Amino acid sequence: MKKGVMRPGHVQIRVLDMGEAIEHYTGLMGLIQTDRDDQGRVYLKAWSEVDKFSVVLREADEPGCDFMGFKVVDEEVLVQLEKDLVDYGVDVEQVPAEELKDCGRRVRFTVPSGHAFELYADKLYTGKWGLSSVNPEAWPRGLRGMKAVRFDHCLFYGPELAATYDVFVNVLGFDLVEQVLDPEGTRVAQFLTVSMKEHDVAFIHHEEKGKFHHVSFHLETWEDVLRAADLITMTDTSIDIGPTRHGLTHGKTIYFFDPSGNRNEVFCGGDYFYPDHKPVTWKTEELGKAIFYHDRALNERFMTVLT
C-alpha cells in the first residue's frame, strides 16, 4: 500500500577521478551538470527531470554507491515515515537541509542488505532542462551523447533480502513486482516499485553487504539503446553486455562501466505495474533466460563484478 514515497530522487556515486567521471556522465550519458559544492561534489540531472539534480558524484579512493534517495510527497509524510522506521527498529540519521545544495532535510537509514537510503520531501524545482513548462517543445536541443531521459533505478547486491523486503514493503509501502526463487523457495532477487514502473529499486542476494551493481537511466526507444551502443564503441568505453533484452522486467538494455568501474545501464521498455498485479516469479533453474532473454546463459562478469 502506498505510504507517500513518490519516486527515486537521487543517487550519490563515488568515482576515482572527477574529471573523467564528468566527461563520462555528461559527454557520453548526456546528463547535465547543474552545480558543484565546496566538498567538490558534482551535481547532475537528466533533461526530463524537474528537480535540480538526481546524480551526485563524489571523488573517493574506492568506487561504489554512497546512498540512494527517494522523494516523498511532503514534510508530513516524511515525519510519519521517519516515525514508522524508528518504530520498526531501523536506526535513522538526520542529514540537515543544504548538506546537498538546494535539497531539504534527509532521513538516512541503512537496510539489512547493508545499503544506505534516504527520504526527503524538498528539492529545488528547476523544471525540465531546456524546455518551457508552457507549450513545451518535444525535446530540448543541445543534449549530448546518449541523451539519458531520467535517472530510473538502482540494483544492489547484499544479504538479508527478506529483512530488506520488510523495510521497503511493510514500512515504506513499496510493492514486489518480480522475484527470483531458488529451488527451496527462498527469494534471491526482488524488484520493488512505488510507481507504475516495473522497478524503482532491486536487490540480488550476495553474501557481502552493501555492494553496488548498477545505476540505470531511461531511454525512449530501442533505436536509442542501439545508438548508445554505438557511442560506447566510439568512446572506447568499457562494455559489459548488450544490447539485449532481460527476461526479468522485459526491458531492452545495455550495460557498461564508468571510468571508475561502476556499472551503468541505459534501457527502454519493460513491463508496467498496478497495485492489483501479483508478483512475477522466475526460478533459478531458468536464471539465464531471466537475466538475458536472448542468450539464455549467465555471464560471470555480470553476476560478480561489483563496486
Added chain:
Amino acid sequence: MAGFQVSNRTTGDRFTCQEGQSVLKAMEQRGLKCVPVGCRGGGCGFCKIQVLEGHFECGKMSRRHAPPEAVEKGEVLACRIYPLTDLIIECMPLPERTLAKQTTKLLR
C-alpha cells in the same frame, strides 16, 4: 619492436602491450583470457595480478582492491597498469572473486 612483452607465468601466455596501453587491454586485443576481465576501470578487483619483474606506471585504482602496501609488492590491477619495460606477471587467486562465486546463490 614496438611495445613491451608481457609474459603470464601462470598460463604461459605472452602478448605485446603498446606504450600507454593497459596490460588488460593489450591482452583483450589479442583475444587472450589469461586475466579475468571485469570493469576495466580499476574499480572491481577482478583483474588483480602480481607483477614479478619489470616496471610500470599505475592509473587510479580502488584502494579496497589495490591498497598501497599491496601495490608496493607488485599486486596491482591489470586494467590500470601501463608497462615501462617488459613484464612478467602471475595470476592472483582472488579472495573476493572466490567469495563471490561461492556465495552468489544465483550462480549455482
